[in-house]
Each structure stands twice: as structure tokens, then as C-alpha cells.
Amino acid sequence: MSRCIGCGAVLQTTDELLPGYIPASADAESKAYCKRCFMIRHHNLDYSEDNLSLMSSKEDVEKKHKEYLNLLQNVKNEHCLVLLMIDALDIYTGFIPQIKEIVGNNPVWILANKADLYPKDMKTNRIKEQIEKISKSCGLDTKNVFFISCLKEKNVDMIMDRMFVNLNKKHYPSNNIYVIGSTSVGKSTFINLVLKKYAQTVDLITTSMEANTTMNLIKIGVGKNNKGNDCYLIDTPGYLNTQSILSCAPLKTLKVLVPKNFIRVKTYQLKDEQTIYLGGIVRLDIKSVKCSLSFYVSDKLYIHRTKTMNAEKAYESLKFKELVPPYTIEEQEMYGNIYQANYTINQPTNLWISGIGFIHIKGDCEILVHAPSMVKVTEDKIEL
Ligand SMILES: Nc1nc2c(ncn2[C@@H]2O[C@H](COP(=O)(O)OP(=O)(O)OP(=O)(O)O)[C@@H](O)[C@H]2O)c(=O)[nH]1
Ligand SMILES: [Mg+2]
Structure with a gap:
């Protein structure tokens, strides 16, 4: 059984849309890339x-x-x-x-x-x-x-x-x-x-x-x-x-979320009741007398800050435009239902946000995170 040398899929000549496809005329016994690999390697196939x-x-x-x-x-x-x-x-x-x-x-x-x-x-x-x-x-x-x-x-x-x-x-x-x-x-x-x-x-x-x-x-x-x-x-x-x-994110989203280079940390000093959106994926409502949040995320990801009382309105007017990803309602639904999690912070803390990066928090504050179920938030106190 011959396999594609690029992805390991069993070579087949029947379905062009599936991994492992090579034209019947190709010599399946010799080392070959399947069509999918060829398209990924040479034509940036978006799969x-x-x-x-x-x-x-x-x-x-x-x-x-x-x-x-x-x-x-x-x-x-x-x-x-x-x-x-x-x-x-x-x-x-x-x-x-x-x-x-x-x-x-x-x-x-x-x-x-x-x-x-x-x-x-x-x-x-x-x-x-x-x-x-x-x-x-x-x-x-x-x-x-x-x-x-x-x-x-x-x-x-x-x-x-x-x-x-x-x-x-x-x-x-x-x-x-x-x-x-x-x-x-x-x-x-x-x-x-x-x-x-x-x-x-x-x-x-x-x-x-x-x-x-x-x-x-x-x-x-x-x-x-x-x-x-x-x-x-x-x-x-x-x-x-x-x-x-x-x-499962589309290529357009991966290009925003996955940093290309070392992260340049963005720090925000916050007080009273403020909200931060990480694109349109995660919303953080922060209540504090004084705290700072440092974001270790891709510099392509738009971070939007607003007063919590204006957050909903801002979201409605900016979603799928400035507050991206997600780019479409279908993409948003794919990431699952929104859940909320509350964090009481009184010592330096990190919130690791899967697929996005992490946030280092200093100062006393209450943070309410809203995120879709495919985004897991984990808290730790490790020093960075
Ligand atoms: N910044 C950075 N990117 C990397 C590094 N290593 C791999 N990548 C990128 O990560 C992406 C995934 O790399 P792959 O080697 O295809 O990952 P994989 O684990 O084999 O993926 P699957 O086959 O889908 O399981 C590619 O865009 C790589 O260029 C690294 O050390 N630093
Ligand atoms: Mg691989």
C-alpha cells in the first residue's frame, strides 16, 4: 500500500476531493505527494x-x-x-x-x-x-x-x-x-x-x-x-x-490569532468598570479600583476597550467588522455557546486563553470572562 510522502495518507485514484488522491496515470509505487499535499505546498490550499x-x-x-x-x-x-x-x-x-x-x-x-x-x-x-x-x-x-x-x-x-x-x-x-x-x-x-x-x-x-x-x-x-x-x-x-x-478556525482567523513573531506585550491600566474585547471572541468585564492587564497575544488581534455600560452597544456595532474574528455568524456558532466565568484577583495572576494566548493581571479586581465553549480559560499564579 503506497502512501503520500507528505501527509501519510494512503494513495488512491478514486476521489479527487479526499487526501491521498493521485491521478490514475501517476506511478503509485514511486514516492509521490497526493493532490491535497501538492495544493497545500504550492498553492496555499485553504482546507x-x-x-x-x-x-x-x-x-x-x-x-x-x-x-x-x-x-x-x-x-x-x-x-x-x-x-x-x-x-x-x-x-x-x-x-x-x-x-x-x-x-x-x-x-x-x-x-x-x-x-x-x-x-x-x-x-x-x-x-x-x-x-x-x-x-x-x-x-x-x-x-x-x-x-x-x-x-x-x-x-x-x-x-x-x-x-x-x-x-x-x-x-x-x-x-x-x-x-x-x-x-x-x-x-x-x-x-x-x-x-x-x-x-x-x-x-x-x-x-x-x-x-x-x-x-x-x-x-x-x-x-x-x-x-x-x-x-x-x-x-x-x-x-x-x-x-x-x-x-477548526478558517485560515483568515488563523492569520489573526497565530502570532508570526515574538509577542509584543500590550498593557492596559484599568479602573472602575471597563470591558475589553479580544476581537469578537472573548469579552472581559473588569471591576477594579486600579489594576493592569498585560496581553500576550498576536499583534494582529484587535483589542477593544470600552466602559462596561457601553460594551453591548459597541459590540453590536463592531461585531464581524472591527471585532474579528469571528468573521461570520456561522464561524461564531462553530465555536460553541458562550459561557461566563468569574475570577477574583488579589495577587499576580495569569489567565491562559486557549488558542489566543494569555493575560497577566496585577492589582485587585473582579473579572467576568465571556467566551465560547471551545475557548478554555485556565488560571494560574506563575511568575512570568
Ligand atoms: N512560530 C513558530 N511556528 C512554528 C514553529 N514550528 C512550527 N510552526 C508553524 O506551526 C504550523 C503547524 O506546523 P506543522 O508542522 O504542520 O504542525 P503539525 O503538528 O504537524 O500539525 P498536524 O499535522 O495538523 O497535526 C506551521 O505554520 C509551522 O510553520 C515554531 O517553532 N515557531
Ligand atoms: Mg503534521
Whole structure:
């Protein structure tokens, strides 16, 4: 069975609209990219609609999660190393819920990718400790948490050296190295870097800003271990994270929400009753004598500030225009019903807003957050 070298989908000649399609005249036995990969790589194919329709049905999401678990069902039975990749801007929802079930007793290293997006002076030690705590709460016992940037190639060499050393350790006869994680965290970009370094192959695997790029396991041979067994570095499809709108947002929205460069923090001094809109996605009503909110979000995301008494009116006149994303009512509905959560802040606090970034709050205040169900807000007190 031949597979597309860019996304791992089984090559097929019957349905042009599905991943894996190649024309019948093409030689399916040779290394080939499917039509979808070709269009993503050369023509910026926008396939986010596929993700949107997928997320619209609870049954489809459950089916997708089941397929995901099936695909990785053997990992726990192998002696392997698992690299769990998360997005450095989304440390809470990046953990796959059934992670322990998937990996069994195999060692797990956590790679917090896209660390290049953190502001230059950000202290990462406390965030690292927090990631260790989260992994513990998921049943993983790992002290191996690394901040990396595949884009800036930061710390990637060190990870590669360590993982290849592992293959040859007598007490650790690992065969395969799996790279797993939610959609769009950068798994395929990481593997492309390994290929660039060790095989001088450039951008073999298809990568993209949009979710669900890799469709199946992609095994890359990386030599033999100390027992003479063949070892593979294995790219995996992303876990469909239902707690982040990045899993299904249209390309237009991704371009606003996903920072291109390191974040330039925007700080607002607030008092009395004020409201802040993050685009049209999240609304924050803040009551305070005096407090400051620093936003670690993409500089393309419009932050609108108004008095709470005028908030509703401002929203009605600016929604789907200045207050974007969402751009349409359909997109808004896709992100789920709006819920409210109240936070009483009396010491420096962060609110991590999945898919968007985080807010660092200083001073005493009450914050009422309004967000759609696909945006998860997590509070912590870690120092930044
Ligand atoms: N800023 C930044 N962006 C990155 C980094 N690594 C990857 N990206 C970008 O993240 C997006 C997703 O990368 P992929 O490698 O396709 O992610 P993936 O995890 O393989 O995604 P799926 O196959 O959909 O699960 C692309 O636009 C990459 O360019 C990084 O270190 N920093
Ligand atoms: Mg991928």
C-alpha cells in the first residue's frame, strides 16, 4: 500500500476531493505527494472548511478521537520514546486527555514548541515547572520538559542528539521515536528539521498553519539501535483539540490569532468598570479600583476597550467588522455557546486563553470572562 510522502495518507485514484488522491496515470509505487499535499505546498490550499465541518458534529469528533487512539494503540506495547509536543502558548489544552493510556510506561519528553513567540525577556522556568505539574496530573512522570523553536531551530539540535544517543543505550533498547501532540503544534516541522540535518532532505513532510495536515503515521528510518533493530522517527496526525478554536478556525482567523513573531506585550491600566474585547471572541468585564492587564497575544488581534455600560452597544456595532474574528455568524456558532466565568484577583495572576494566548493581571479586581465553549480559560499564579 503506497502512501503520500507528505501527509501519510494512503494513495488512491478514486476521489479527487479526499487526501491521498493521485491521478490514475501517476506511478503509485514511486514516492509521490497526493493532490491535497501538492495544493497545500504550492498553492496555499485553504482546507479549513474540512475542519469546520468535522467539528460541527459531535459524532464525527468522537469518531476522529477513536481513530486517533486506534492509530496509536500499539505505542504502549513497544519500547519507544515519545516526544509529546505542545504549543508554548497553550500549555494547558495541549495535553492529549488519554496521553497515559497511549504511551503506557514508555518515557515521554515534552517539547514546548514555538518558544520563539514568547517575549524576549520572558522567564520560562516557572512555566516549565507548571508543565511538569500538568504532566504529573496526566499520569506522566517526566522531568524532561524542553522549550524549543522549530522555526528558529532553537534547542532542536540538543533534542536530536539526546534522542539518538537514547537509541544506543544498553539499558534502553528503544526502536521507535514517536512525535505526538495536538494539531498544528509543529510535529511535522520538527521532523523536517531532523531530516534536513541527518538526510539533507528539505521539507519532505507537508506542514501548514491549518489543522489536520498530517493524515496518517509517517515513518522515517533513522538507522539501527544497539540490538540491530531498525529504528524509525514517526510523525503522527494531530489530536483534534476540542478546547481550542485553532483546531477548526478558517485560515483568515488563523492569520489573526497565530502570532508570526515574538509577542509584543500590550498593557492596559484599568479602573472602575471597563470591558475589553479580544476581537469578537472573548469579552472581559473588569471591576477594579486600579489594576493592569498585560496581553500576550498576536499583534494582529484587535483589542477593544470600552466602559462596561457601553460594551453591548459597541459590540453590536463592531461585531464581524472591527471585532474579528469571528468573521461570520456561522464561524461564531462553530465555536460553541458562550459561557461566563468569574475570577477574583488579589495577587499576580495569569489567565491562559486557549488558542489566543494569555493575560497577566496585577492589582485587585473582579473579572467576568465571556467566551465560547471551545475557548478554555485556565488560571494560574506563575511568575512570568
Ligand atoms: N512560530 C513558530 N511556528 C512554528 C514553529 N514550528 C512550527 N510552526 C508553524 O506551526 C504550523 C503547524 O506546523 P506543522 O508542522 O504542520 O504542525 P503539525 O503538528 O504537524 O500539525 P498536524 O499535522 O495538523 O497535526 C506551521 O505554520 C509551522 O510553520 C515554531 O517553532 N515557531
Ligand atoms: Mg503534521
